[in-house]
Amino acid sequence: GQQVMQIPQYQHVQEGEDFTTYCNSSTTLSNIQWYKQRPGGHPVFLIQLVKSGEVKKQKRLTFQFGEAKKNSSLHITATQTTDVGTYFCARTGGGNKLTFGTGTQLKVEL
Amino acid sequence: SAVISQKPSRDICQRGTSLTIQCQVDSQVTMMFWYRQQPGQSLTLIATANQGSEATYESGFVIDKFPISRPNLTFSTLTVSNMSPEDSSIYLCSVEPGQGAYYGYTFGSGTRLTVV
Numbered sequence: 001g002q003q004v005m006q007i008p009q010y011q012h013v014q015e016g017e018d019f020t021t022y023c024n025s026s027t028t029l030s031n032i033q034w035y036k037q038r039p040g041g042h043p044v045f046l047i048q049l050v051k052s053g054e055v056k057k058q059k060r061l062t063f064q065f066g067e068a069k070k071n072s073s074l075h076i077t078a079t080q081t082t083d084v085g086t087y088f089c090a091r092t093g094g095g096n097k098l099t100f101g102t103g104t105q106l107k108v109e110l
Numbered sequence: 111s112a113v114i115s116q117k118p119s120r121d122i123c124q125r126g127t128s129l130t131i132q133c134q135v136d137s138q139v140t141m142m143f144w145y146r147q148q149p150g151q152s153l154t155l156i157a158t159a160n161q162g163s164e165a166t167y168e169s170g171f172v173i174d175k176f177p178i179s180r181p182n183l184t185f186s187t188l189t190v191s192n193m194s195p196e197d198s199s200i201y202l203c204s205v206e207p208g209q210g211a212y213y214g215y216t217f218g219s220g221t222r223l224t225v226v
Contacts, residue, residue, distance in 0.1 A: 003152075033214055042202055043153065045111075045214025088152065090215075095166070096141060096206050098215050100153045 004029075004091055004101040012107045019079050021104035023072040023089035031092060032065055032072040035100075038085040043100075046074075079108045112137050112205050116218030123193055123225050130189045131221045133203035138183035140206075144176070147200040147220075156201075159186045193225045 004025045013019055023032065031050045035043035047056055049065035049072060056063045062075045076083055089101040113136040123129050133142065141160055145153040156176055157165040165178040179187045190197055203218040 035214070042217040042220050043215075045216070048212055048214060095158055097143065097155055097158060098204070098206075099155065103152045 006101040111213035114218040120222040143204040
């Protein structure tokens with residue numbers, strides 16, 4: 001499946017600052033999923049968005065799915081050192097295959 | 111969600127040798143997926159393993175290099191054959207979510223392979 005692009009590739013913030021990563025596809029997505037991979041760890045599922053314009057929140061994390069279902073964003077309010085890791089969006093395709101975006105690596109400084 | 115036990119967690123191998131990675135799932139699953147994650151990169155799907163049939167490989171991956179076994183609904187192996195330093199990566203297995211509440215895809219803890 002076509003890879004989904006994410007920007008930025010890297011983000012370095014001070015603790016307490018906000019962070020946003022964007023996921024863009026050239027084709028319409030049936031759904032978008034978000035995963036977090038801590039350094040040295042494996043991807044862990046965060047959320048799935050299905051509906052056009054959908055917004056979901058998990059504590060300090062806000063996930064959005066675009067109206068055209070071609071883009072998505074993850075926003076973290078007031079980052080903490082525990083937010084460090086790489087955030088991936090991912091799309092499901094034929095055969096239930098999961099295709100990952102390019103990822104955004106987040107570093108948080110005290 | 112399913113729990114996956116993957117081993118080995120890491121290995122250092124000589125070029126030209128082969129390494130077999132195992133994944134054991136605590137429940138029966140139809141499809142298992144094998145990924146490669148090169149240093150600092152995203153995850154790339156190698157193949158999909160279905161029980162009772164040959165694995166389906168993605169473009170750029172071939173069975174001779176990455177043979178896969180799927181003897182039952184809870185177990186799969188991936189072999190990295192005739193290794194070269196370019197095969198140094200993290201290899202992960204994954205299963206799709208089961209029925210009911212949606213938990214997303216579950217991943218094994220990964221195998222960090224270094225080929226010298």
